[in-house]
Amino acid sequence: MNKVLTQSKTIAVEIWLPIGLFVLWWFATAGSTSLYFPPLPRIVAKLGEILSTRFASDILPSLQNFGLGLGIAILAGITLGLALGALPPVHEALKPVLEFMRAIPGVAILPVALFIFGIGSDMKVAIIVFGAFWPVLLNTIDGIRGVDGLVKEVSRSYKIRPVDYIFRILLPAASPQIIAGVRISVSLGIILIVASEYIASTEGIGYIQLQSARLFQMDVMWAALLLLGVLGYVANALFRLVEHGLLRWHRGVRGTSQGA
Template sequence: MNKVLVKSGTVLTEIWLPIAVFAAWWIGSAGSTSLYFPPLPRIVAKLGEVLSTRFASDILPSLQNFGLGLGIAVLAGVAVGLALGTLPRVYNAVKPVLEFMRAIPGVAILPVALFIFGIGSDMKVAIIVFGAFWPVLLNTIDGILGVDGLVKEVARSYTIRPADYIFRILLPAASPQIIAGVRISVSLGIILIVASEYIASTEGIGYLQLQSARLFQMDVMWAALLLLGVLGYVANILFRFVEHSLLRWHRGVRGTAQGA
């Protein structure tokens, strides 16, 4: 019973402010006659229309590119981070190059991606992969390097198989930092998919928003912006469920250690 009350209190704490802001926006804008700031009820109605008529043409391509780009970035970041984390000398040798590449914003490679991949989905996926790769990579490296040296020595002394050493010791121990990197990459992926759809694109949520602004369809533009916020919030909630499931063991171990 107490756990239920605590969870209910946590949910209420998280949602009361968004509900209050939404209600204030709804009431405050109800009588708006401005071309640039239409009333929220009209924006919500237009959002429903966008979802029903342009889901396949604009929303679904954005979601597909985002999912594919983020998936590739996570897999590549964990794989390369694992390799560099287990080879500290190699990591130290390539670290200046990694820091240089990491400092380049994903949006800055748009011209290069357009030149290499053209204006299709490949270009958008490539930009997401480039931008979302670095948080996962660097957090994985830090997580692997931060594994207790005593644990590594015990694993070597017992001649544990390499696959078991990687999947049962290194990756679980580094998983809190890897998950933290993925959380950052989720936010970056949403930013980059919209940015990539602003330039030389014929589909996507970013394209929809930009085109509606050019045509002075401000209710559609605001609806697309509202949709992006909702998608980002839903993605964060889903990721929190995944994080809670994957790191359940970590919280249990930490709780046991604190209780001791």
């Protein structure tokens, strides 16, 4: 019962401000006649229209590209980060190249991606992979290198198999930092999928927003913007559920150590 009450309070604290701002926006713009700031009721109506008529043609492709690009970035970032974190000399040798590459914004490679992959989903996925890859990679490297040296020595002394060493010791120990990197990548993925749909695209949420702005359909533009915000919030909420399950052991260990 206490757990349910605690969760209810947490949810209430989290959602009261968004709900309050939404209500304020609703009544503040209810009588608006401005072309650029249409009434929120009309925006919500357009949002419902987009969801009902353009889900398969525009929203679903964006979600698919986002999921595929983020999945590849996470897998590649953890795999390479594990290798570089476990091999410090290799990491030091590659560090200048990694620092150079990660300093390039994902949006900046749009022309290159267009040239290599052409117009289509491959280009959008490539941009998401490039931008979302670096937080996962760097956090994984830091997490692996931050594993207690005594744990590593004990593992070598007991001659633990490499597979068990990786999946039962290194990755669990580094998981808090890896998860932190993935969380950053989720936000970057949302940004990059929209940016990739602004250029040479005929579908997607970003395409809806850009085209509606060009046609001065401001209610549609605001509806697409509202949809992006909702998708970002939902993606973050789902990731928090995954994070809660994956790091349950970490919170237990931390609670035990604090209690001691």
